[in-house]
Amino acid sequence: MRILYFTCLILLGNCGQALALQSVQKPALPPCSLHAKVGVVAGWPPLTSVNEAGVAEGLDIDIARLVFERANMCIEFIRLPSAARSFAQLTKGVVDVVLMVSYTFKRKQWGHYSIPYRKERMRLFALKQQSQPVLSLMSLLSTGVTVGLSIGSYYGEEVKALARNERFTGQFIGISSIQRRIELLNKQRVDFIVEDEIIGNYLSRKWSDTPIYRWSYPIHDNEVHFLLRKEKFNKLQRQRINNEIEALQPRIQAMVERYRQQTKAQ
Numbered sequence: 333m334r335i336l337y338f339t340c341l342i343l344l345g346n347c348g349q350a351l352a353l354q355s356v357q358k359p360a361l362p363p364c365s366l367h368a369k370v371g372v373v374a375g376w377p378p379l380t381s382v383n384e385a386g387v388a389e390g391l392d393i394d395i396a397r398l399v400f401e402r403a404n405m406c407i408e409f410i411r412l413p414s415a416a417r418s419f420a421q422l423t424k425g426v427v428d429v430v431l432m433v434s435y436t437f438k439r440k441q442w443g444h445y446s447i448p449y450r451k452e453r454m455r456l457f458a459l460k461q462q463s464q465p466v467l468s469l470m471s472l473l474s475t476g477v478t479v480g481l482s483i484g485s486y487y488g489e490e491v492k493a494l495a496r497n498e499r500f501t502g503q504f505i506g507i508s509s510i511q512r513r514i515e516l517l518n519k520q521r522v523d524f525i526v527e528d529e530i531i532g533n534y535l536s537r538k539w540s541d542t543p544i545y546r547w548s549y550p551i552h553d554n555e556v557h558f559l560l561r562k563e564k565f566n567k568l569q570r571q572r573i574n575n576e577i578e579a580l581q582p583r584i585q586a587m588v589e590r591y592r593q594q595t596k597a598q
Contacts, residue, residue, distance in 0.1 A: 364406035366569060370396055371412045371427035375509050378534050378591060380431060382411050391530070391591045392431045395449055395584055396558070402576040405569070414508065416484030422561055433559040434486045434552075443562055447574045448555030450588050454487055456524045456547040457532045459517060466549040473500045477523040480505045480513045487526060488552030514539050526551050533595040 372393065374382040380390045388409035400407045410427050412418055418430045419442050432452065435445060456466075456479075466472050469490055473479075481487060483506040495504045505522055507513045513525040518540055525532070529546060536544035560570060577584075 364404060366405045366565075368400070368405055368407050368428040368564060369410045369426070370400075370407045370429040370431065371418055371421055372409045372431070373412050373415045373418065375511070376415075376432075376528075376531055378595065379528065379531055382409075391587060392450075394587060396429070396431060398580060398583065399449065399558075399573060399576050402580065403569075403572045405573075414484070415482060416508075418484075419559075422559065425561065425563070428561045428564040430559040432556045434554050434556060436486055439559065443559040444565060444570055446558040446560060446570070447577050448557050449577045450556060450584055452552075452554050452556050453529045453550070454526055454552040454554070455529045455532060456549055456551060457517070457527055457536060457544050458524050458547060459520070459542060459544060461545045462547045466547065469494060469549070469551065470500075472549075473503055476503070478503045478505055478521075480507045480516055480522040480525040482506075482510070482513070482526075483508050486552075488554060491526075491551065510535055511539055514544070517544065518542060530591055530595050537595075 370388075372380050372382060372388045374380065376390070378390050379392045380388070382388050388411075393409065396407065407429070410421075412421055412427070418427075419439065421427050422430050423442050430443070433439060433445070434452075473494060481491070481504055486492075491504075494500045505516075507516060507522075507525075510525075510527065510531065513522075513527075514536060516522050517525050524547075527535075532544075532546060558573065560573070565573075
């Protein structure tokens with residue numbers, strides 16, 4: 333019995349040492365180095381939306397989760413009333429991050445840009461199929477057509493310059509939501525709408541009873557960034573985010589391509 337008793341003690345001791353060694357070799361994950369609030373415009377599925385349970389979802393939501401998790405930062409998604417109010421909410425500290433931001437010098441005063449994390453491709457959508465090449469947006473506008481745009485969005489220098497031209501100003505119609513833009517297109521109140529091709533392909537199928545066609549003219553091929561509130565992120569934290577965006581590019585591009593294929597135009 334004494335021999336059996338000492339044998340058990342030895343075995344228990346060895347088990348304890350093994351467990352202790354495992355706990356040393358597998359350290360606990362460090363707590364989040366930073367907590368940030370990420371603004372979500374719900375009306376841009378499948379890029380950003382909020383489902384019935386109140387959970388943010390979409391391509392850019394997935395990218396943000398991936399990047400900030402890898403940067404060891406915890407994020408909370410905050411629903412925003414509109415794209416036009418995103419930057420005001422950032423400067424007020426209601427949110428710390430705005431998604432899908434195109435670079436403009438004016439927006440730089442509102443926050444720090446991350447390096448670009450993906451590209452967006454803005455295209456024309458119409459009720460009729462494209463029958464001949466569009467040489468320029470000016471040549472198309474010269475035929476008298478009207479174009480519906482999102483209020484507060486940036487569509488590149490070509491659209492910006494034409495919208496300021498007195499000859500074409502009345503042909504650009506600001507429309508608050510994509511649902512309303514599709515509705516007005518179906519009612520032929522506007523001849524075209526301009527959307528990111530993934531959003532346009534997805535929502536024109538979902539919300540239109542008639543076929544809507546994507547035209548090939550590149551209104552604006554553009555890189556998008558996270559815009560980070562200046563008072564929230566220090567230089568080291570911004571560099572960490574940029575490092576993760578760079579390291580994750582193969583995965584991000586695969587995600588973008590998957591969404592693009594799922595929403596392929598008619």
